[in-house]
Amino acid sequence: MSLTFIDNAPLKALNTFGMDVRAAHFVRLTDLADLPALLASQPYRQGPVLWLGGGSNLLFTRDYPGLVVQVALSGRKLVADQGESVLVEAAAGENWHDWVRYTLTQGWFGLENLSLIPGSVGASPVQNIGAYGVEVKDTLTEVLCADLDQGGRLVTLTNAECAFGYRDSVFKHAGGQRYLVCAVRFRLSRAPHVKTGYGDIERELRTLPSWPTPTPGDVSQAVINIRKAKLPDPRELGNAGSFFKNPVVPQALADALAGAHPSLPRYPAGPGQCKLAAGWLIEQAGFKGHRQGDAGVHERQALVLVNYGAASGSEIHALAQAIQAEVERRFGVRLSPEPVII
Template sequence: MLDIQSHVSLKPYNTFGIDAKARYWVEIQTEEQLKTLFQLTEFLTVPKLVLGGGSNLVFTRDFDGLAIKMAIQGIEVVREDESHVYIKAGAGVNWHQLVMHCVENGYAGIENLSLIPGTTGAAPMQNIGAYGVEIEQVFDQLEAVAIQTGETRVFTHAECRFSYRESVFKHEAKGQYIISSVTLRLNKQAVFHVEYGAIRETLAEMGISEGQLSIKAVSEAVIRIRQSKLPNPAEIGNAGSFFKNPEISKGQFEDLKTVHPMMPGYPTGDLTVKVPAGWLIEQCGWKGKQMGNAGVHSKQALVLVNLGGATGAEILHLAQNVQQSVEEKFGIRLNPEVNMV
């Protein structure tokens, strides 16, 4: 049975800790409950907001609609072949818990994505990635329920149309489906990605040599790095990386390098170069700065934080000021990775 509540605070359901309210709120624990919800005619035309871990949201106002908290659990092996294991997880499964489950069972491919906040259902929507790995590299398929019909549809890798922090669910299919489960194709034989960030250096500090590499060691290294750089949302409100790393043309990058010789850049292989947004923000003097109750984290300029009682409007105002200064100094427009509501 569905327990639809009215005028519910969303503060516990977003990692920024912004106190917005939803006109209606419901928690979904099974796909059948989701289908039942879409049969309620009184909610057919009501705006809907899907909540996972709330780690990619900024509430700039109350939500005059139905907030749907996805809490579908379950992790299972659905099939395997000589090289791969296919793991199906409910949309409400905590992403890091899924990674830990796979690491403990020797299923390789997502260890570099350790400690990313949020739920499994949200992961393909954003095509989450870190340290040289994106979910699309291990994605097999997902199941989603159509809001208008209540029918379940399977989306293949190709149908998800993945790109950098993008998928079909942020564009053509936006607002049309709610993801209920995700299936990943993981490797029985690990292929390690340790050349990104400080993974190799951290492994060395841990006393792990090349010959001792394991997915558990890589996962632990990533966790160490993230904990040293990123604030815990339970202690200070934030949504992790606030902006995408911009991709600019090689020509623009080379021009900027003549003025800013220390500018880092990573060729993407398609005539563009990815520039770390955190470096750009830091060069503009924002690291550790505060505007009202919002600020830029003192250890990682890519992270905006709620310093206590910040409204979504304050977070947005800070973000816009950061964007403006980066564009003025470098001619690069930063695009938010988080969703504004």
């Protein structure tokens, strides 16, 4: 067995907000063969248990009183080559951006719009990560999981069984948390069908020599450039990326808000529904660049809450709650956090 349990373990380097917290117990899972021993261990049986990926989608407001398991499973492979498309697999512990760039070097296309999203491959289906008109569900075919309620028995969930929604999946709901994501499979194309019509991508691509026929690699680089310009590097300024989801509201409410605020960005979100830009709402509520001690809202992107150095998780959470309250007071819209708050 290669499991090494650590008591009173520091977690500051394992969460992108840089919260200086500790776990009562900590272990890294690098080999799926060790899972039965992990499930039988005293720290696991005593609980509670937190499964940790890249630490980029959570906010610690306190020390963790139980066991933190860092899922560090690694591996990439070509499962099937079907000529015009390929079925490929990445283990849950693989870095997401590294995986995207690897697929591009192999001539496998479809993930380029999701470049530079922080976190691990294992977190991608849980959150149904998305950016610039693409979501992970668009190319994901299967999720290989360990059923924790069945002693770690390996099961495969299809795309449909994952019940994907906007930043949502079966893994975030009752019953779905029994599944530990071990690996994810994607069907990617050998043909470069780029998607450039969302947000700032086309404007960025127009600056490149390849325009008007950009490659998937060009799209990836454009997305990287845009994200670097708008979003702070968590290695330099603690953050978890976008802190709030773009709210989906009834069309009637969106129309009423647009009548009062003509510059309000809004997007169709299904019959009778409309998606609003959370960043716009937060900025209009006066929070862009706002700072309370070392807890703040980024000066270039109102969706991003940041730790300027010594903020506690409780202070970041209090700021988030203040934003929610003011946006709801002004617009009648309740924002929902993206990160898990512990």
